[in-house]
Amino acid sequence: xxxxxxxxxxxxxxxxxxxxxxxxxxxxxxxxxxxxxxxxxxxxxxxxxxxxxxxxxxxxxxxxxxxxxxxxxxxxxxxxxxxxxxxxxxxx
Numbered sequence: 001x002x003x004x005x006x007x008x009x010x011x012x013x014x015x016x017x018x019x020x021x022x023x024x025x026x027x028x029x030x031x032x033x034x035x036x037x038x039x040x041x042x043x044x045x046x047x048x049x050x051x052x053x054x055x056x057x058x059x060x061x062x063x064x065x066x067x068x069x070x071x072x073x074x075x076x077x078x079x080x081x082x083x084x085x086x087x088x089x090x091x092x
Contacts, residue, residue, distance in 0.1 A: 010045040010048045011050060049089040049090075051087045053084060053085060071087050073085070
């Protein structure tokens, strides 16, 4: 779930909550929130990034509540998907 994106930047990837389990606070319980952020900080990362689909408003609200701010696309792997994806980052 956490990988090195650049030497001082970590990226959270592949957190998925099934539609039937959404809205129950499960993402926070899954240790996405504070545990992954704390782990990234302990590994001396200075920034943490993630992305999600624009229609996943629950995920977007969660990330914003954890201090993530929307940012420009940080990779050019799928430019044709940039209209579908929202990118976030947070300083640690």
